[in-house]
Amino acid sequence: MTTSPPPTDHPLAAAPAGSGTKKTPTRRAVIGGALGLLVSAGGATAWALDRFVVEHTEINDVDAFEASQAAAQTGSTASAANSSAGTGTAPLLTSNGFTSDNAAMTIEKVTNGSGDSTLTYFTATLTLKDATALKSAFAENKFGANIVEKTSVIAEGKDAIFAVNGDYYGFRDTGIVIRNGVTFRDKGAREGLALYRDGTVQVYDETATDAAALIAAGVWNTLSFGPSLIENGGVKAGIDAMEVDTNFGNHSIQGLQPRTAIGVIGPNELVFVVVDGRSTGYSTGVTMTELAQIMLDVGATTAYNIDGGGSSTMYFNGSLVNNPLGKNQERGTSDILYVAR
Secondary structure, eight states, rough: EEEEEEOOTTTSEEEEETOOOOOOOOOHHHHHHHHHHHHHHHHHHHHHHHTTTTTTTESOOOOHHHHHHHHHSSSSOOGGGTOOOOOOOOEEEEEEEESSOOOOEEEEEEEESSSGEEEEEEEEEEEEGGGGGEOOOOOOOOEESSSOOOOHHHHHTTTTEEEEEEOGGGGGGEEEEEEETTTEEEESSSSSEEEETTEEEOOOOOGGGHHHHHTTTEEEEEEEOBBOOEEETOOOOGGGGGGGGSTTTOOOOSSOOOEEEEEEEEEEEEEEEEOOOOOOTBOOOOHHHHHHHHHHHOSSSEEEEEEOOGOOOOEETTEEEGGGGGGOOOBBSSSSEEOOO
């Protein structure tokens, strides 16, 4: 195994976030094409096109909605998304990280194996002075189904210095979705991850609680994907056979795949791992069990799998860090986690 910080010309960034004009198919486009074939073959799948492809907007202006909810909760007119704003001091940048008023981060590239067995992934260790400095943002500043943008585009719109893809909440209509201290969906369905304002992080059963109770307990963000990866200090049993959804086109998360995970190292110390995959000679991807082992190796005591595949993206200081699918191209996603400048 080799680990290396990037030299001063920032080669951790596989390509500028906006480089190239060739578009990578989104999950929505791929599913839409498949369903379109079924429709042309006479299948009664108009409902599926509507469910998985057509955009459905529930909230047109998320920033305004968050501000109104924050005002209702606290009597303040400040936006929930901006409640952790620092003094305005510019972050101190290095070739592979930064230090700011509210956070510090170091990014490393890890390469294992060789030839067709090469595996490449990236770790970002984040220390937070204020847990609410880790925020969430939605594609097009909207909340709803099948609304997507590239991670880098969403990040740039929030002046983010660092971002990873989120849990792709917009592909499903269940799960508890709390972002930046505001409830967007309250339909418990699976094992979720709760990140609290005090810096603690907890895996929890969504079906055993509700959004109001979580907000009252101090939850700042939730993620609804999974599974959790670590249990009793080791790899959680059975995770290679788990399914997140029973939706069309997303039945399992099994096999060698690109993946994104978030882990807890200690109080207010998180680690993000983005594994590249499906690219022979560059990176094979990993199984869920292998992802769990990586999280243990980087020191995580709690870890949680979020959306992967072509959505797995790490962004830093205006550029892609990883190389999605070996093509230096991002696939659209519905949400991100980020740290602003």
